[in-house]
Amino acid sequence: MKNSERVVVIGAGVAGLTSALQLSKKGYDVTIVAKFVPGDYDIEYTSPWAGANWMSFVKDNERLANYDRITYDVFQKLVKECPDAGIWPRRCITYVRQEDLDKQSDILGGLLDARPWFADVVGNFTTLDPSTLPKGYCQGIAYDSVCINVQVYLPWLQSQCFANGVKLKVVTLKHIKEAMHLHSSGYKADLIVNCTGLQASKLGGVMDPKVYPGRGQTVLVRNHAPAMYSVSGTVDGDDELTYIMSRPGGGTILGGCYQKGNWNGTIDPNLAQRIIRRALEICPDLEKDFPLDIVRHNVGLRPSREGGPRVELEYMEGVGKVVHNYGAGGAGYQSSYGMADHVVELVDLALME
Template identity: 80%
Template sequence: MSSKKIVVIGAGVAGLTSALLLARKGYDVTIVAKFAPGDYDIEYTSPWAGANWMSFVKNNQQLAKYDEITYCVFQKLVKEFPEAGLWPRRCITYVREKDLAKQSDLLGGLLDAKPWFADTVENFTELDKSQIPSGYVQGIAYDSFCINVQIYLPWLQSQCFAAGITLKLYTLKHIKEACNLHSSGEPADLIVNCTGLMASKLGGVMDPKVYPGRGQTVLVRNHAPAMYNDSGTDDADDELTYIMSRPGGGSILGGCYQKGNWNPTVDPNMADRIVKRALKLCPGLERDFPLDIVRHNVGLRPGREGGPRVELETISEVGKVVHNYGAGGAGYQSSYGMAEHVVQLVDLAFA
């Protein structure tokens, strides 16, 4: 197996995690990417994420399995690698009565009084009325994780380097170019495509189902006592309210999920709405000092109609390709589950 040469395209969370698990399985892996940890570009989606584990899967066993596997890995990472930028945090969701009726596509299973992951996460609790703020009719709380991606992505890259993986910076126009970019100088035996949003533009792939899910957030120095989100807002159907208290201090306030919107520019009016909603949801943000804004962020989640694509394909002039893209807002919380599926498909390709 060790002689099999694999090129992984992409150095976001999907590409790095897939490459790492493949190398640990004994494959000879080279990562080829336009961007790498430390870079910031609207096309490079991973550095802009919040990020946390908050599964919104509903009635999809495969996606639930991805999230379950990743939750278990995160539990291990928190204990064994405190330098990785993951932090255990309580996650609290409040639901409005009007949102129960419409069953939001964005929040899916989080609107259930007992979502699929109730038996997976630690210390799951259905909140009673005394624990639910005015304006809400239902709530859950459970032990979860928040990720500081500015720490986690470089750490994940360092794990790849320690596993013997080589990284090449290169802008691909067609997936077939990757075949000749393995660090050995020999042709790759298989390509793993983790190009995220760029799967819609990469020659040989050009997936028309891929779309951006624009997100806008506000990073503040104030530290929330937990992670919070609620079921909806009266501002707009594509706007959300969530708070992620980060490892190392500060909190991320969000947000929105604007499907098909490629605009990288901060909307100041939306920023004001985000701040207003966050302070209403968690007045304790200003417990120690008035809200102190670090910066405003815009990122594009790599969504895909019908859900993520994790499958084996044979492409003319390329050969065997395993795809892993389209996770949308679940890129981090499903990363290890999707990468394990990639390893299974690679093993199958060489069986």
């Protein structure tokens, strides 16, 4: 790889940082330009608000399954080799209600299958005996997965970028073409990688009308859950979810909801109470040692996109070569390395021409 091949990555969320890291490993001269960086908290900066874990909901989509497959393998390696990354091995358990079996859902996807696509990818996949399930559930699965403490992982990911020579500029862009002149070398970039998430709907030159927020609300508690849990549906509405993620370093995330098109960053106290009620119903062990102890309530906006994530090469008039990587929605972490590797393939292709 030639040192003269300069790449500017827009965005310092999990997509931007992972793309920059993988590009730097290939020898590209990478500069990240971003409005927000790890340590910042803003409703526009989606990555710090994530749960986050690996729980694939892909169904009948080989491209997205491959993203998740690649990322699962990387996370397993990081668990063993990088204890400072904030990734923790956890058992993941999914319960399915009878009334949800025939649903077609982008949110639930393959989780409704008795044997989802990833059964042969994850460790220790098990179909649960129906007699062992909580009341009201007809099937369940369990497998080895991971939970990620994003407050640890994002700074760690940034540090890996810096160790590989990636530079960072804190900048607010109005148009994508501005990024071409922001490479740390002072020279024009050869290519831009667009990892702007929700801002892809607002950034000049991109303005993708398919991008929308998937509002999520969670409750962080000090209590410990013995595993990660998810369920197929709730009695409280189709846009509400039940999931539990016990985090590396302590505490547990209780969720949640997926409110399509909702940009509201304000906490809904009634929703919070429903989240807590559902979590205790599925995992009463949360209160085994002490009553529920709330640390804080969170709202985050998943950077979703109609038709799924956009990972593609575009030749933009007045800008040049652009590789897009945005729109992963709730799969931003669990797809991150697979999507970033696809970005590297597209950058290689574009810069060989």
